[in-house]
Amino acid sequence: MSRTNKVLFIIFNSVYFFFNWILIPYMPNPLIFGWMPLQMFLMFSTPLIAAFVWWLYYHHFFKAQTNVKYQQ
């Protein structure tokens, strides 16, 4: 895993958790889809983006872990 990717991953997570843990309470809150408040939508949708980024990062990370071999 290159240094640039590691730094980008750390920046992404810092921004994501700052937004998720601190900023969401201060976001506007109109109803979307006729029933879901925007703050609730953000709480449900942003972890999906995070999960995708985590998958992407660790997909490449573990692809490089060819030397780690353990017999079950």
Next chain:
Amino acid sequence: MGVDQLIVVGILLYSGVLVYHGFRSFKETSKSSESFFTADRGVNPFVLLATTAISVFSALAFYGAPAALYRDGIGFFANTGGMVAGLLFVVIGYRIWILGKEYGFLTPVDYLRSRYDSEGYGLLVAIVLILFILPYVAMQLIAIGDAVSVTTHGFMSYLPAVALATIVVSLHIIGGGMKSVAWMDAFHFVLGIGTLIVLVTYLTLTYFPNGGLAEAVNIIMDDPELAPLLSHPGPNGTFNWQGSLSTVLTAAVATVVWPHIFMRMYVTANKETFKMMSWALPISYLFVYFFIVIIGTILAPAILGSGVTNTDSIVSILSTDYAPPIISFLSLLCLFAFGVSTADSLLLSASAMGSRDIFVHHAFELKGKSVDPQRVVTFGRILLVILMVLILIIVASRPAYIVDYAYSLSSPFFAQILPATVFGLFWKRGTKEAAYTGTILGLIVTTVFTFFIPAPLGFSALVWALLANTVSYVAVSYVTKAPAHVIDRYITRIDSIIYSGTAVNNSVDHALSSLNERKDFKG
């Protein structure tokens, strides 16, 4: 036969299946502690995902989370911490797994005792974790006992219900150890999610036929008392940024080092499983919580209004008074799923720490005596019987000092091994003295801010405890020194395995050099 009797028959059938399932693999899991406590480190990806996700959610999550959402609004969703557990499970878990493979670790105590090269610290961690597992497990079973009594309208009263739950859960683990626990958790995971979907679908279609959730939300928005539920900071002003951050740190960040979740890192079959956990664990949490949030912030307020005084009962009110008996029974099974999965996992980790890390380690290993692997499993099973009796006494008598006080300290106390665990994995300066200081200070700060002084600045006791724990750990590490051989063994070596494979290469080089230096070797 009436509905209440049918529900009791259903519970007895479920209990029978649970015990049978446990004892089905009795022989197979008796061969070694690795088989009994970690299922031979061979749990497949879906089962690991299910057992991890459902073990985090307790019986009180099924009743307590919708209740908290009903009281304080959508801000309580911070309880999931942005699904941080998914990331932490890989960041911490991969190294823990490698350490387990390299050195045979099975429990959090194994790792912490070795990393800090301290029998005393290992003993301290083991005692604290085991002591506070008991009230946590007891509360799961008390919740089940209460729910059975309410759902069957007293036909099966609290005492026989809670005794049945305790005995069944204990026998299930005694029978098959981690293998039974993990597979039954997978079933419970499907059962729990399935029941939540059924409950949400039934209530929505039955009570809001002309618009579904949109109709329910309109009812809430038209009521000035209920409308604040659907925004931050909520009707009681709980979830400003301090409240949200406190909830995240209290409920989410440390779950990865709870003893039963910590042990899940050792049982992983292969490294690819961690890749899957990075995205699947957050999504599975999200899936479970989506329905819990819908129940707590939309369906319950729209159906029940704002007049419910005993908010902890909203799920049981919805499932018994507003739904047919089959839904009541399913909800009860869902509570079993959440409660049993947490209780059995925690009891197994208590048994592993008590039998291996305290009894076997101190009575045999430290005295240079060897112990038969099968005997370790026997010790673990005997300890489970002793724990079962202790828990039976607790759930029968419901002493206030356990139900009210010890339980509220359980999660925060489990969390106090987080700094020592994380720094121990990544920071070469971390020392035994720092681990002692941080953990003990964290335990003291948690206790003081929970019972004696209100925690300042709107943050929870756990936030202050983790801060004190971390700061003191770092400070003490700078003025003390970690032994070089320990750092080499538990950090440098693991770094080289992960980042370059040089550990393997070094071993080969060393072997070849030794061979070349042998005078009698004719290459």
